[in-house]
Each structure stands twice: as C-alpha cells, then as structure tokens.
Amino acid sequence: MERVDGFGGFFFRAKDPKALAEWYQRHMGIDPAPGDYSGRCWQQSEGATIFAPFAQDTAYFGDPGKGFMLNFRVRDLAAMIAQLRAAGIEVQPDPGSPYPNGSFARLTDPEGNPIELWQPA
Secondary structure, three states: OOOOOOOOOOOOOOOOHHHHHHHHHHHHOOOOOOOOOOOOOOOOOOEEEEEEEEOOOOOOOOOOOOOOOEEOOOHHHHHHHEEEEEOOOOOOOOOOOOOOOOEEEEEOOOOOOOOEEEOHH
C-alpha cells in the first residue's frame, strides 16, 4: 500500500497572514512560505509526528472555537520557554510534565490559535 511520508504543509486562515507568518518566524523559527518557486521553505527535523483527531467537544485545545492545535517538537523546552517569555509571550508549562513521552508547555499565537510545545523524552 502506498502511504504518505509526512506533512507537506499546514494551511489555515488568518486575519493578518503576513503578520502571523512574521510572528512564527521571529518566535518559532519557522520560515514563511516562499513567494515563488525559487524560494526555500521551512525544513523540519526528522522525528515523531502525532496525527490524532479529537472529539469535537474536546477541552484539550483550550478555546472551544478553535478546530485545531499546533504541536511543535523542541530540543530544549526550558530554553524555548525562557526565550518566549523574554519576548513577552505567556507560556504555561504543563504541571504534570515530564510524562513518559516527554515534557509539554502551552501558549497561543497572536490570533489565539493554541500551540503545544513538546520536548520528546
């Protein structure tokens, strides 16, 4: 059976796409989508990717009006939290961390989209 190799992109609506792309570049290190075919797009490190549909009424994402949550793998969660807080971004470490699969923290982007940071175990 043929199967997909991984995510080729994540596309979503934004009130201010340019400003949001700049926020992700500045604070998460994610290069914005190139404007033409000669540009280079963000390259992610190889690693685990969780693909998990949740019940429509889940409270896991926080805001019930949001239909998705981004989860980003990080090498050093404590350093990432410090960097984001230094930029004035509120980040909440998961009080139950670490778990058998790693440590987590939560934040939202400027448009209120939920983000989970994950340092795998």
